[in-house]
Amino acid sequence: MARITFIQNDGTERVVEAEPGMTVMEAAVKNAIAGIAAECGGACACATCHVYVDDAWREPTGSPEQMEEDMLDFAFDVRPSSRLSCQIKVSEALDGLVVRIPEKQF
Amino acid sequence: MSDKxxxxxxxxxxxxxxGLFAVFELGLVDIKCHLVDILDRAGGxxxxxxxxxxxxxxxxxxxxxxxxxxxxxxxxxxxxxxxFHFNQRVESLERRDxxxxxxxxxxxxxxxxxxVIAAGGGSFTPKRPPLPGIEQYEGTSVFYSVRKMENFKDRDVLIVGGGDSALDWTLSLQPVAKSLTLLHRxxxxxxxPASVQKMLDLVDKGAMSFKLGQVTTLHGEGGRLSAVTVKxxxxxxxxxxxxxxxxxxGLTMKLGPVADWGLNLEENLIPVDTAKFETSEKGIFAIGDINTYPGKLKLILSGFHEAALMAQQAHHYVYPDKKLIFQYTTSSSSLQKKLGVK
Structure with missing residues (x-):
């Protein structure tokens, strides 16, 4: 199990438990985290599960591959810490992960 | 409007x-179909x-x-x-005899x-960037597609994006616009790559600009944009x-005009009965992701099943005097004839 903290734009936090192998997006949807629309259902095709990875977690989560980087063009207010949460696989190493949800996903 | x-x-x-499988099921019961889709090809x-x-x-x-x-x-x-009628969206529905x-x-x-409404998550529509006040400029200064080139003639045009739409319109509008800037993050x-190269060549020639960044704020008055702040x-x-x-x-899915057709809706979905997949109105069916009923699963296979049952009821409306006899494609020579089996 890995605990993931989702922080909304207004500062409210929620911690959810995720199983290794699932994606951060799936963990969000399963726990009804607001602001993760995931319109395409995890196909890296819509950029509506955009999150900002907390600086301390940027290295363990890695950087986007080209397809994800391309899809981030469709996100709003993209920053160096931007990721699509459907492309971050949960592992024990990510126990404690903190991500922030943008003000809007479009 | 075409008079035909x-x-x-x-x-x-x-x-x-x-929608495609509905053609199959309706075809088996001799119902001819036309399909309309907002996209430029089949597949949704x-x-x-x-x-x-x-x-x-x-x-x-x-x-x-x-x-x-x-x-x-x-x-x-x-x-x-x-x-098929592609690149089109059904706007209005009129009940007639x-x-x-x-x-x-x-x-x-x-x-x-x-x-038969098989519109999935709704029609694909361009995403609206969540920039405060963008609505007031839409149709006057902010456009999500190019319908009339004259809207861009002798104007200072800013195109934002890095995909084919952004690049294609950059290349098409550059000769028309007073100035053209492409902004990408x-x-x-x-x-x-060929379009990108053409764009870079135009930049080299001084015919347009390319800048790196993202729009954060819109400035203007009375629906007329005058400037944007770019980070x-x-x-x-x-x-x-x-x-x-x-x-x-890019695109997102919106229910669109279906919402105004006078059908019962539940949270942007169309409730149907599970015997016929008919909506609140006789002769109008909803199948696939756009419908809802107790136990609904948004699966392609559910939509296929719904299409089969819908076709049985549709037959009553298209051929009110004919009795439909249920047949299998495996054994029915008449169905096989329709399928072109030799």
Whole structure:
């Protein structure tokens, strides 16, 4: 199990438990985290599960591959810490992960 | 509007997998179909969102991509000669004696006896960037597509994005606009490399500008844009004078005009009965992701099942005097004839 903290734009936090192998997006949807629309259902095709990875977690989560980087063009207010949460696989190493949800996903 | 009215048995709104399979099921009971889709090709979400992605839950196919499933369905429905109207959205629905009249935004007029809404998550529409106040500029200074080139003639145009739409319109509008700037968040593009090269050549010639950054604020008055604030890739903000803004951030699904057709809706879904998949109105069916009923699962296979049952009821409306005898494709020579089996 890995605990993931989702922080909304207004500062409210929620911690959810995720199983290794699932994606951060799936963990969000399963726990009804607001602001993760995931319109395409995890196909890296819509950029509506955009999150900002907390600086301390940027290295363990890695950087986007080209397809994800391309899809981030469709996100709003993209920053160096931007990721699509459907492309971050949960592992024990990510126990404690903190991500922030943008003000809007479009 | 074209004055030619197309008359047909059934109109299917949406050419995704479920709309396509509806052609098959309706075809087996001798119902001719026309399909309308906002996209430029068949497949709906399958081809628009995940053409290369594997689907594992189509019965009989261990794994199939969105594109391949679409290709197979197109092949399967070939015997029925359905006609497609792409790049169009059905805007209005009018009840008429013995059926319906539909008019698309391209002016196509379709008269039909039954209407099948297989519109999935709704019609694909351009994403609106969540910039405060953007609504007041839409249609005057902010456009999501290019319908009339004259809107851009002798104007300072800013195009935002890095995909094919952004690059294609950059190249088309550059000769027309007074000035043209392409803004993208990074120096890499999803667009076809040839278009990117053409754009860079124009920049080299001084015919247009390319800047790195993202729009953060719109400035203007009375629906007229005068400038935008841009946060550059280096984090430094600057103001870009602009009269016309074209943001290309991809597509999202919106229910669209279906919401205004007077059908019962539940949270943007159309409730149907599970015997016929008919809506609150006789002769109008809803199948696939757009419908709702107790136990509904948004699966392609559910949509296929719904299409089969819908076709049985549709037959009553198209052929009120004929009794439908249930037959299997495996053993019925008349069904096999329709399928072109030799």
């Amino acid at each position: 009215v197309i008359s047909t048995d059934a109109v299917i709104v949406g050419a995704g997998p479920v 979400q399958c081809t628009e969102l995940y053409p290369e992605k594997p689907i594992y839950d189509i019965p009989g196919l261990t794994v199939v991509s969105g594109q391949e499933l679409t290709d197979r369905l197109m092949d399967q429905i070939k015997p029925f000669g359905a006609e 013995g059926g319906f009249r539909l008019v698309t935004d391209a002016g196509t007029v379709l008269d039909c006896k039954v209407l 990074r120096a890499e593009f999803r667009a076809a 550059g890739a280096d984090g430094v903000t600057f103001e870009q004078p602009v009269e016309v803004l074209l943001p290309f951030f």
